[in-house]
Amino acid sequence: MITELGHFALVLALGVAIIQTVLPLLGAHRGDVRLMALAGPAASVQFVLVLVAFAALTIAFVTSDFSLRLVVLNSHTAKPMLYKISGVWGNHEGSLLLWVLILALFGACAGWFGANLPMRLRARVIAVQGSIGVAFLVFMLLTSNPFLRLEFPPMNGDDLNPLLQDPGLAFHPPFLYLGYVGLSMAFSFAVAALIEGRVDAAWARWVRPWTLAAWVFLTLGIALGSWWAYYELGWGGFWFWDPVENASLMPWLFAAALVHSAIVVEKRESLKAWTILLAILAFGFSLIGTFIVRSGVITSVHAFANDPERGVYILLILGIFMGGALVLFAMRAGAMESKGVFALVSRESALVANNILLAVSSLVVFVGTIWPLLAEILFDRTLSVGEPFFNAAFTPFMVALAVILPVGSAMPWKRGQMRPRLLPLRGAAMLAVACGALVFAMQTGRSGLGPIGAALAIWVVAGALTDLWQRTGRGDVAGRLGRMMRLPRADWGKTTAHIGLGITVFAVAAMNAWVTEDIRVVPVGGSYPLGSYEVTLVGVAEVPGPNYLATVAELRVTRGGDEVAVLFPEKRFYPVQGMPTTEAGIDQGLTRDLYLVLGDAQDGGGYAVRSYIKPFAGWIWLGAIVMSLGGTLSLTDRRYRVAAGARRAVPAE
Amino acid sequence: MIRWLVIVLALAGPAAAVEPGEILADPALEARARALSQGLRCLVCRNENIDDSDAELARDLRLLVRERLVEGDTDGQAMNYIVARYGEYVLLRPDAGGVNLILWLAGPVLLLAGIGMALPLLRHRREEDELSVEDRARLAKIMADET
Numbered sequence: 020m021i022t023e024l025g026h027f028a029l030v031l032a033l034g035v036a037i038i039q040t041v042l043p044l045l046g047a048h049r050g051d052v053r054l055m056a057l058a059g060p061a062a063s064v065q066f067v068l069v070l071v072a073f074a075a076l077t078i079a080f081v082t083s084d085f086s087l088r089l090v091v092l093n094s095h096t097a098k099p100m101l102y103k104i105s106g107v108w109g110n111h112e113g114s115l116l117l118w119v120l121i122l123a124l125f126g127a128c129a130g131w132f133g134a135n136l137p138m139r140l141r142a143r144v145i146a147v148q149g150s151i152g153v154a155f156l157v158f159m160l161l162t163s164n165p166f167l168r169l170e171f172p173p174m175n176g177d178d179l180n181p182l183l184q185d186p187g188l189a190f191h192p193p194f195l196y197l198g199y200v201g202l203s204m205a206f207s208f209a210v211a212a213l214i215e216g217r218v219d220a221a222w223a224r225w226v227r228p229w230t231l232a233a234w235v236f237l238t239l240g241i242a243l244g245s246w247w248a249y250y251e252l253g254w255g256g257f258w259f260w261d262p263v264e265n266a267s268l269m270p271w272l273f274a275a276a277l278v279h280s281a282i283v284v285e286k287r288e289s290l291k292a293w294t295i296l297l298a299i300l301a302f303g304f305s306l307i308g309t310f311i312v313r314s315g316v317i318t319s320v321h322a323f324a325n326d327p328e329r330g331v332y333i334l335l336i337l338g339i340f341m342g343g344a345l346v347l348f349a350m351r352a353g354a355m356e357s358k359g360v361f362a363l364v365s366r367e368s369a370l371v372a373n374n375i376l377l378a379v380s381s382l383v384v385f386v387g388t389i390w391p392l393l394a395e396i397l398f399d400r401t402l403s404v405g406e407p408f409f410n411a412a413f414t415p416f417m418v419a420l421a422v423i424l425p426v427g428s429a430m431p432w433k434r435g436q437m438r439p440r441l442l443p444l445r446g447a448a449m450l451a452v453a454c455g456a457l458v459f460a461m462q463t464g465r466s467g468l469g470p471i472g473a474a475l476a477i478w479v480v481a482g483a484l485t486d487l488w489q490r491t492g493r494g495d496v497a498g499r500l501g502r503m504m505r506l507p508r509a510d511w512g513k514t515t516a517h518i519g520l521g522i523t524v525f526a527v528a529a530m531n532a533w534v535t536e537d538i539r540v541v542p543v544g545g546s547y548p549l550g551s552y553e554v555t556l557v558g559v560a561e562v563p564g565p566n567y568l569a570t571v572a573e574l575r576v577t578r579g580g581d582e583v584a585v586l587f588p589e590k591r592f593y594p595v596q597g598m599p600t601t602e603a604g605i606d607q608g609l610t611r612d613l614y615l616v617l618g619d620a621q622d623g624g625g626y627a628v629r630s631y632i633k634p635f636a637g638w639i640w641l642g643a644i645v646m647s648l649g650g651t652l653s654l655t656d657r658r659y660r661v662a663a664g665a666r667r668a669v670p671a672e
Numbered sequence: 673m674i675r676w677l678v679i680v681l682a683l684a685g686p687a688a689a690v691e692p693g694e695i696l697a698d699p700a701l702e703a704r705a706r707a708l709s710q711g712l713r714c715l716v717c718r719n720e721n722i723d724d725s726d727a728e729l730a731r732d733l734r735l736l737v738r739e740r741l742v743e744g745d746t747d748g749q750a751m752n753y754i755v756a757r758y759g760e761y762v763l764l765r766p767d768a769g770g771v772n773l774i775l776w777l778a779g780p781v782l783l784l785a786g787i788g789m790a791l792p793l794l795r796h797r798r799e800e801d802e803l804s805v806e807d808r809a810r811l812a813k814i815m816a817d818e819t
Contacts, residue, residue, distance in 0.1 A: 252724075400771070402763065
């Protein structure tokens, strides 16, 4: 009964979404206030209906209702409650429902918090948002209905893929989707602005917080996913250049570009057309990501739903929305005349450089991701594009980005002179070079990755701090410190986010350059050296889990006789899915992670054990957290909370 | 057994599913094998290199790489040997020749295109916007006095 209610709510949501799309657009076109006023309430109703559907599906999973096809395929009575709930979105249909739920939530938010938007713009934004909802609701109801019943319910389900039975599944997809789908707001604002034929500083002030929020969520979502991969996949990699990871990286890079270019529109009324294009492309790449994940045309470790029919449908959605938006863009972009001119040496051109580097690096990832597909279709060649390609083709752009970042953020708007702006950065530059040289000297004979990464990171972090300090003007230190505390939160956000980037750059370089690895067979009771540590295999035991059997090793790590950690790496076997997984034993430290993995029992006795010392591993995700903290700080800037200027800037129409 | 000899490797890039028994006694050869493995795909897996994979086929490939190196092949010869048998699908880093040039040149070409698009945005300063030499000297004096 509840299932049917959920199904019915989903169909109703489609009906409401159609109303939400058509009537406000018509109203905005005709200047009919009553029709435009429908947008907000329609968006709220659509959200509530999708929420009812989502709740119905969750209830079915929690109560293990095996008359539902989706529950049978992805659940089992023995599965812990956390995974029964997160299992709702651990599959194609359910995750699509989550996608649509978040989409409807953003549409409703535009209604709830958009009171200071001009009525016409708000109606159009919500209508465009509604149209995306229509497309995905139709897609879901026609090809991926989560509420399909089975005529003969089985006694129990097939269980969830064991790799997904992890707390990571509870948080990674929701954050990721908040990011992906959050970019739909930027898209809706861009299309609404194109229909209006006008973009101004106020528009950028509305669009930027949504993009920033989406970027923050995407940053956290990607970081969570990469951390999950790090501890779950059993060899401590954190990024695999897998098509599905690339699918999240591409919109992230575009969103980062958009966050920066929207500043130029807001402060200088320049780069308008470019910003609109970025907004369209950012969401476009988020749709391409959806296509890559759900169509199965590109092989990836995230085996989600390999149904070509679905792929065709998503391609159709992508074609309609991107095609439509880009045609509209081509027709109207000319009207977006930029006001502010700027010279070569200026904040604007630095941000243009940032945008070019981010956009091109994202496109490189895109080309690398679809190249196997293109090569097969066009040239009949079956080939792979993997990590070595991306490392070679993508990294230079990130290095260039890190090099120009402190210089660019020190530049004044409109025009500036290089020398006076570069002088304060001398300290940062010297520190960076000195640290790079020191690292180089300490690690003789290893790759250049470590020193370069360290120098770049110091340059970015010290540059960001110098920039913040320069903002406090002149005078004594106490006065400057006082002024520093009173700087707008946007300035603090910028500094924090850039420091976060520096931390991640350093950690990625450090972990790749200085990892220590040891692979060996260890008899029970035996010990071996690992770097400056001594590891002892105390014992191995068979331990039954709730829905799996585990082989758990006890490994004692000591250093100079003192106990550092006792770790329990596991090998698990999930009988329902017939699949093994590894759970690494990780001791997280400030400057290194000890990462121990239990291998198979050996014929001659003992166990294979893989051990790693991963320097600065935790800093990768620390950097991501600091970045999103910076974004959040910027989001709470006074100008977004008050938005008084925005109200004045655009008279109500 | 000599193969139990343990080597602590510090390589650029992670590696893992390598079994203890596979590791070569000669650290230099083993390091080369690892470097080659980073560029070889586990054919039955999805986007994993043979070092990271637990699959049987990945193990066979790892052993094959080591066998070729022990026989005295150079890195290039060993890779060619494998590509000749398993096809270019096995390479994670596609050759930078032929149509793959499109792939490899995409980055630089797009970068140039981006710069080309951006250049018209930079309007050159007009003469009247420029401060005269005297004005600049005055400005410098004012700024210096302020401190």
